[in-house]
Amino acid sequence: MDFNGEEPNIFEGISTAGTGNGAKVYLETYGCQMNVNDSEVVASILLANGYSITQEINEADIILINTCSIRENAETRVFGRIDLFGQVKKNKPSVIIGVLGCMAERLKDELLEKKKIVDLVVGPDAYRELPTLLRAAESGQKGVNIMLSADETYADISPVRLDKYGVSAFVSIMRGCNNMCSYCVVPYTRGAERSRDPQTIIHEVEELVRNGYREVTLLGQNVNSYSWSESKGMVKHTVNFADLLEMVALVSPFLRVRFSTSHPKDLTNDVLYTMAMYENICNHIHLPVQSGSDRILQLMNRKYSRNSYLNRIQAVREIIPDCAISTDIIAGFCTETELDHDLTLSLMREVGFDFAYMFKYSQRPNTKAARHLVDDVPDEIKSRRLTEIIELQGKLSEESKKKDVGKRFEVLVEGTSKKSDDFYVGRTTHNKVVVFPKEASSIGDFVLVEVTSCTPATLIGKIVDE
Numbered sequence: 001m002d003f004n005g006e007e008p009n010i011f012e013g014i015s016t017a018g019t020g021n022g023a024k025v026y027l028e029t030y031g032c033q034m035n036v037n038d039s040e041v042v043a044s045i046l047l048a049n050g051y052s053i054t055q056e057i058n059e060a061d062i063i064l065i066n067t068c069s070i071r072e073n074a075e076t077r078v079f080g081r082i083d084l085f086g087q088v089k090k091n092k093p094s095v096i097i098g099v100l101g102c103m104a105e106r107l108k109d110e111l112l113e114k115k116k117i118v119d120l121v122v123g124p125d126a127y128r129e130l131p132t133l134l135r136a137a138e139s140g141q142k143g144v145n146i147m148l149s150a151d152e153t154y155a156d157i158s159p160v161r162l163d164k165y166g167v168s169a170f171v172s173i174m175r176g177c178n179n180m181c182s183y184c185v186v187p188y189t190r191g192a193e194r195s196r197d198p199q200t201i202i203h204e205v206e207e208l209v210r211n212g213y214r215e216v217t218l219l220g221q222n223v224n225s226y227s228w229s230e231s232k233g234m235v236k237h238t239v240n241f242a243d244l245l246e247m248v249a250l251v252s253p254f255l256r257v258r259f260s261t262s263h264p265k266d267l268t269n270d271v272l273y274t275m276a277m278y279e280n281i282c283n284h285i286h287l288p289v290q291s292g293s294d295r296i297l298q299l300m301n302r303k304y305s306r307n308s309y310l311n312r313i314q315a316v317r318e319i320i321p322d323c324a325i326s327t328d329i330i331a332g333f334c335t336e337t338e339l340d341h342d343l344t345l346s347l348m349r350e351v352g353f354d355f356a357y358m359f360k361y362s363q364r365p366n367t368k369a370a371r372h373l374v375d376d377v378p379d380e381i382k383s384r385r386l387t388e389i390i391e392l393q394g395k396l397s398e399e400s401k402k403k404d405v406g407k408r409f410e411v412l413v414e415g416t417s418k419k420s421d422d423f424y425v426g427r428t429t430h431n432k433v434v435v436f437p438k439e440a441s442s443i444g445d446f447v448l449v450e451v452t453s454c455t456p457a458t459l460i461g462k463i464v465d466e
């Protein structure tokens with residue numbers, strides 16, 4: 001799953017007429033794609049209740065921050081933002097400040113007590129209550145709901161889209177996580193895993209296609225354990241992830257389909273065959289490995305070994321010969337030795353990941369690792385190992401990009417390049433970013449691009465005819 005734990009997403013200004021007094025909401029989002037999609041659900045609920053969305057913090061009547069707890073620095077960043085919102089409130093005491101998302105779930109009391117600034121604390125399963133809680137806050141009470149739910153999937157809510165170009169959208173297909181990886185806070189902040197009714201997913205995707213979207217990314221913490229059962233008369237019908245992926249791919253051949261995140265223990269060949277069968281399912285799998293050492297994988301409670309991970313990679317290579325593979329890696333988990341670390345490096349070389357998100361282990365309170373293991377790798381060693389991992393991945397990513405030079409790829413035009421107005425930016429099926437001169441193309445087009453060179457982060461190319 002993509003991360004921008006420390007860089008916020010901020011909503012463009014949107015407003016609708018309504019009865020909820022038109023109060024202006026500024027909404028800032030941290031964390032994973034699911035959080036970004038949750039903010040779209042939040043915006044949808046607020047707009048339906050007559051609130052409006054602003055991107056000007058100083059104009060806001062209500063400031064909401066959708067937060068992430070995955071690593072300590074993600075939380076530190078949010079506390080910094082809350083302090084800044086406190087300054088805004090000093091100048092405008094009527095402003096309501098609300099904390100949503102994973103930190104709300106984990107740190108309710110601390111947020112309400114230590115931070116006198118905060119009026120509203122709402123966990124990820126309680127967003128339907130936001131209008132009620134906001135009314136409570138407006139009347140001077142604290143608005144709090146961090147109840148986790150066994151069945152909330154916001155299935156019937158059509159999210160207001162955050163992306164400004166209307167090309168690519170996230171669609172949550174499930175919520176929560178049952179995996180209990182020992183380092184991870186998500187099962188505590190997001191609750192138990194639950195899958196969303198496939199019909200509501202298909203309706204949402206169809207609506208996106210009608211609205212001109214050309215790409216969807218199906219989201220879940222572990223999409224491979226998606227499962228929906230329904231009894232029709234005497235017959236029980238189950239939809240698994242491979243089935244769902246096929247249903248989504250069939251909505252339109254002109255819609256690109258991506259998904260994230262796959263757990264190596266649950267990635268079945270069925271999913272790979274479905275990917276191979278449909279041209280519009282992108283050839284990219286994000287398969288977080290975390291570590292190359294069996295001993296560490298066991299302590300992490302990941303439920304696969306180095307060998308079984310490599311077997312999955314082999315299956316990907318056999319079934320989808322031209323598939324990009326990316327991963328997540330944690331450096332310096334409890335008791336990690338130089339040998340364990342070397343095993344991570346050697347696994348990275350063996351797989352040749354196209355891309356990776358790499359992190360220093362950050363102990364999260366109350367997780368299994370925090371309760372039963374000692375966070376004993378000194379910070380400078382964690383940093384050195386992380387640097388080695390990043391340097392190696394830099395080389396692997398560069399090799400992966402160099403292989404693309406001279407080749408042609410279908411690219412979805414997703415927006416204008418940040419560096420130059422004369423260039424568009426898009427992605428290949430492999431999820432690699434390509435920058436190219438605009439010529440006659442438009443945002444939302446599929447164009448054929450020949451890659452002419454690359455930088456460490458980007459492919460550079462030009463549009464060519466068939």
Ligand code: SAH
Pocket residue numbers: 001070071183184185186220221222261262263288290328329330359360361362363364
């Ligand atoms: N559900 C996904 C990812 C969720 S969190 C999965 O299982 O792969 C995204 C990534 O953050 C994880 O893959 C892991 O690499 C990293 N991460 C999670 N908890 C962490 C922690 N306590 N310290 C450092 N990195 C962590």
Ligand code: SF4
Pocket residue numbers: 177178179180181184185186187221222263
């Ligand atoms: Fe966290 Fe593991 Fe669940 Fe991913 S699969 S969200 S790492 S507990």
Ligand code: F3S
Pocket residue numbers: 030031032033034035067068069070101102185186189190
């Ligand atoms: Fe962060 Fe919560 Fe996502 S902890 S990574 S926002 S599920």
